[in-house]
Amino acid sequence: xxxxxxxxxxxxxxxxxxxxxxxxxxxxxxxxxxxxxxxxxxxxxxxxxxxxxxxxxxxxxxxxxxxxxxxxxxxxxxxxxxxxxxxxxxxxxxxxxxxxxxxxxxxxxxxxxxxxxxxxxxxxxxxxxxxxxxxxxxxxxxxxxxxxxxxxxxxxxxxxxxxxxxxxxxxxxxxxxxxxxxxxxxxxxxxxxxxxxxxxxxxxxxxxxxxxxxxxxxxxxxxxxxxxxxxxxxxxxxxxxxxxxxxxxxxxxxxxxxxxxxxxxxxxxxxxxxxxxxxxx
Amino acid sequence: xxxxxxxxxxxxxxxxxxxxxxxxxxxxxxxxxxxxxxxxxxxxxxxxxxxxxxxxxxxxxxxxxxxxxxxxxxxxxxxxxxxxxxxxxxxxxxxxxxxxxxxxxxxxxxxxxxxxxxxxxxxxxxxxxxxxxxxxxxxxxxxxxxxxxxxxxxxxxxxxxxxxxxxxxxxxxxxxxxxxxxxxxxxxxxxxxxxxxxxxxxxxxxxxxxxxxxxxxxxxxxxxxxxxxxxxxxxxxxxxxxxxxxxxxxxxxxxxxxxxxxxxxxxxxxxxxxxxxxxxxxxxxxxxxxxxxxxxxxxxxxxxxxxxxxxxxxxxxxxxxxxxxxxxxxxxxxxxxxxxxxxxxxxxxxxxxxxxxxxxxxxxxxxxxxxxxxxxxxxxxxxxxxxxxxxxxxxxxxxxxxxxxxxxxxxxxxxxxxxxxxxxxxxxxxxxxxxxxxxxxxxxxxxxxxxxxxxxxxxxxxxxxxxxxxxxxxxxxxxxxxxxxxxxxxxxxxxxxxxxxxxxxxxxxxxxxxxxxxxxxxxxxxxxxxxxxxxxxxxxxxxxxxxxxxxxxx
Numbered sequence: 054x055x056x057x058x059x060x061x062x063x064x065x066x067x068x069x070x071x072x073x074x075x076x077x078x079x080x081x082x083x084x085x086x087x088x089x090x091x092x093x094x095x096x097x098x099x100x101x102x103x104x105x106x107x108x109x110x111x112x113x114x115x116x117x118x119x120x121x122x123x124x125x126x127x128x129x130x131x132x133x134x135x136x137x138x139x140x141x142x143x144x145x146x147x148x149x150x151x152x153x154x155x156x157x158x159x160x161x162x163x164x165x166x167x168x169x170x171x172x173x174x175x176x177x178x179x180x181x182x183x184x185x186x187x188x189x190x191x192x193x194x195x196x197x198x199x200x201x202x203x204x205x206x207x208x209x210x211x212x213x214x215x216x217x218x219x220x221x222x223x224x225x226x227x228x229x230x231x232x233x234x235x236x237x238x239x240x241x242x243x244x245x246x247x248x249x250x251x252x253x254x255x256x257x258x259x260x261x262x263x264x265x266x267x268x269x270x271x272x273x274x275x276x277x278x279x280x281x282x283x284x285x286x287x288x289x290x291x292x293x294x295x296x297x298x299x300x301x302x303x304x305x306x307x308x309x310x311x312x313x314x315x316x317x318x319x320x321x322x323x324x325x326x327x328x329x330x331x332x333x334x
Numbered sequence: 335x336x337x338x339x340x341x342x343x344x345x346x347x348x349x350x351x352x353x354x355x356x357x358x359x360x361x362x363x364x365x366x367x368x369x370x371x372x373x374x375x376x377x378x379x380x381x382x383x384x385x386x387x388x389x390x391x392x393x394x395x396x397x398x399x400x401x402x403x404x405x406x407x408x409x410x411x412x413x414x415x416x417x418x419x420x421x422x423x424x425x426x427x428x429x430x431x432x433x434x435x436x437x438x439x440x441x442x443x444x445x446x447x448x449x450x451x452x453x454x455x456x457x458x459x460x461x462x463x464x465x466x467x468x469x470x471x472x473x474x475x476x477x478x479x480x481x482x483x484x485x486x487x488x489x490x491x492x493x494x495x496x497x498x499x500x501x502x503x504x505x506x507x508x509x510x511x512x513x514x515x516x517x518x519x520x521x522x523x524x525x526x527x528x529x530x531x532x533x534x535x536x537x538x539x540x541x542x543x544x545x546x547x548x549x550x551x552x553x554x555x556x557x558x559x560x561x562x563x564x565x566x567x568x569x570x571x572x573x574x575x576x577x578x579x580x581x582x583x584x585x586x587x588x589x590x591x592x593x594x595x596x597x598x599x600x601x602x603x604x605x606x607x608x609x610x611x612x613x614x615x616x617x618x619x620x621x622x623x624x625x626x627x628x629x630x631x632x633x634x635x636x637x638x639x640x641x642x643x644x645x646x647x648x649x650x651x652x653x654x655x656x657x658x659x660x661x662x663x664x665x666x667x668x669x670x671x672x673x674x675x676x677x678x679x680x681x682x683x684x685x686x687x688x689x690x691x692x693x694x695x696x697x698x699x700x701x702x703x704x705x706x707x708x709x710x711x712x713x714x715x716x717x718x719x720x721x722x723x724x725x726x727x728x729x730x731x732x733x734x735x736x737x738x739x740x741x742x743x744x745x746x747x748x749x750x751x752x753x754x755x756x757x758x759x760x761x762x763x764x765x766x767x768x769x770x771x772x773x774x775x776x777x778x779x780x781x782x783x784x785x786x787x788x789x790x791x792x793x794x795x796x797x798x799x800x801x802x803x804x805x806x807x808x809x810x811x812x813x814x815x816x817x818x819x820x821x822x823x824x825x826x827x828x829x830x831x832x833x834x835x836x837x838x839x840x841x842x843x844x845x846x847x848x849x850x851x852x853x854x855x856x857x858x859x860x861x862x863x864x865x866x867x868x869x870x871x872x873x874x875x876x877x878x879x880x881x882x883x884x885x886x887x888x
Contacts, residue, residue, distance in 0.1 A: 292733060293734050
């Protein structure tokens with residue numbers, strides 16, 4: 054193994070390249086790398102609590118006939134049933150509510166959101182620039198902490214790769230990224246950096262002979278971290294009626310899973326190579 | 335034992351302070367409603383701002399509803415006895431349903447939840463043209479004046495980005511309020527004359543003289559001057575508009591006064607009334623206009639022809655009042671007013687219910703008093719959350735947090751198989767939540783309600799803090815317990831190095847979000863940063879202390 058990378062390293066590299074390919078093909082097909090939710094694109098969204106699941110196809114057809122396109126789906130949460138209606142155009146909420154009443158849907162409690170496409174695009178540009186600035190600031194702090202190009206690069210690359218893969222997977226699964234989704238990506242950066250710091254601090258000062266032992270210690274901490282936080286987010290995902298919290302948890306769960314190959318295979322191999330090289334010279 | 339350890343002592347003291355700020359408003363025992371605004375012409379004794387009103391006439395007042403119901407039945411000039419801040423007080427009602435002051439509900443907590451939790455709506459307004467920062471500030475000050483005049487509480491206005499204005503309203507809300515606030519408030523009073531044409535020519539009295547008017551190929555000839563349809567022009571110092579031109583009639587609108595001419599808006603009972611008429615209610619109130627506009631009125635009404643309406647003699651033209659280009663009132667002018675200066679026109683309106691009439695009158699008065707917005711606003715985004723939906727969210731979030739806490743305890747118990755580790759971890763995580771909530775309550779208490787509002791993104795931030803907080807505690811535990819070959823001091827240092835590195839990185843990643851402050855996510859970023867700061871300075875050091883003691887490391 055000395056001086057070489059283990060074959061397993063090919064796995065994260067392959068995942069990374071595949072993610073890039075997915076994002077690129079999204080861009081070529083739709084002009085967008087990811088699926089944007091209405092708050093980053095423009096449109097109207099209404100959530101209604103209902104006593105029982107509904108035949109949504111009738112509602113969908115009626116609304117689509119009137120507004121061009123409409124998506125209606127049943128949602129279920131700890132609180133009971135509900136339907137979610139999404140119209141791509143920025144139409145008045147009250148109009149849609151009265152359409153629903155005409156269709157025989159009892160509307161008692163609802164929440165709604167509507168946003169113009171101008172504002173949607175403005176928000177999108179803002180969050181993209183905020184995420185980019187956040188990422189750059191974070192990279193600078195990492196470099197100041199470690200004052201070492203290789204280890205800093207390892208951490209920064211692992212988090213960047215993790216973000217890109219998470220975005221690629223969400224687009225494959227049809228998960229739309231909302232405003233809050235970008236907050237989740239910032240949390241994901243923080244989390245990925247955490248596991249990478251645990252790894253790096255544990256193995257950086259060690260000798261090549263002790264590397265495996267120290268790696269296993271870091272890994273046992275890392276696996277505890279991932280299991281607690283993934284389970285927490287799964288609970289939010291399954292139980293919360295909040296669209297915002299669900300979007301955050303979906304993104305985080307995907308991100309946590311792909312943190313495993315990037316941190317514990319790719320970055321650890323880089324660190325092992327670095328520890329050996331430093332020891333030999 | 336606790337008192338001897340500085341880290342634990344700090345944690346205990348701050349937990350106490352947090353609890354105090356969270357629950358202190360509940361302990362103060364004030365319930366019901368407080369005086370929010372007193373009319374300048376109120377006839378009250380012992381009523382001051384912020385006094386708690388507990389009784390009106392013989393009715394106990396427990397909430398806003400009680401107050402409004404008991405006041406609704408009070409007639410004008412009626413003597414009303416009250417209990418304010420525990421002492422007897424009294425008022426003479428100014429008019430039906432108005433005892434001279436308005437009230438607001440007592441705030442029962444320092445923890446203030448966002449409209450996405452307590453219900454309400456959020457509206458984003460955008461100026462119809464690009465304007466400077468100072469014009470935005472002017473716009474916000476006009477909006478704030480309107481809100482205060484109208485007596486709305488629980489409403490917040492912010493700027494977002496360069497020139498967007500966000501209004502958040504808690505509690506019951508309606509589109510009506512939004513429309514009221516975003517009304518530009520452009521007020522005009524115009525003399526309306528309808529000229530009958532014969533063979534495309536007619537005549538009218540303008541500024542005391544008879545002049546001719548006629549149709550031409552692409553417009554109107556007004557006193558031998560050519561004007562286009564709909565054109566605004568000045569004639570004898572008066573702005574004139576030509577409208578609704580047909581082959582038989584032409585409408586001439588001459589501006590008498592605009593918003594700038596309003597000197598005062600009357601709300602006292604002598605100049606403002608409400609009465610049942612037909613199947614609804616008619617309201618009216620007078621405004622005082624400037625001397626220049628009074629002279630314009632005199633000039634325009636001189637020598638106007640007279641018509642009969644019932645037993646009264648009126649001038650043929652009518653005075654029409656417009657708000658934002660919509661006609662509000664059309665007033666007949668008594669013949670004796672011709673050529674006189676009019677400084678106190680009256681606005682009238684009609685609504686089907688008493689409440690709607692009162693509301694409309696108050697809205698008109700507020701808009702006219704606050705003046706017009708420097709720019710027209712358009713609504714570009716509205717979010718409405720009904721209170722049940724918001725409450726459901728909060729209660730289910732509490733379930734989610736409890737379920738997450740149980741799962742996390744199971745995982746760490748499985749990993750460490752030691753209650754001496756798991757129990758302190760849970761206590762510390764719970765302390766972190768309490769300290770963050772305490773800080774939120776403290777900001778509300780210190781700023782008297784303008785502090786940190788807990789919305790759904792802030793709750794998401796709280797969940798993130800619990801999640802990463804547990805992570806950090808696991809890292810500390812592993813660092814402190816595993817490395818048997820180094821000293822406790824070294825292990826402690828290594829653990830803290832990881833904690834501080836990760837905290838500074840999280841703060842760096844969140845900082846742009848706080849500074850740019852895009853909409854809802856600011857709450858998330860602030861929660862995360864405050865949580866991280868509390869954790870690294872207070873709770874995590876305390877945890878290492880507990881760990882050192884229970885595992886007898888030192």
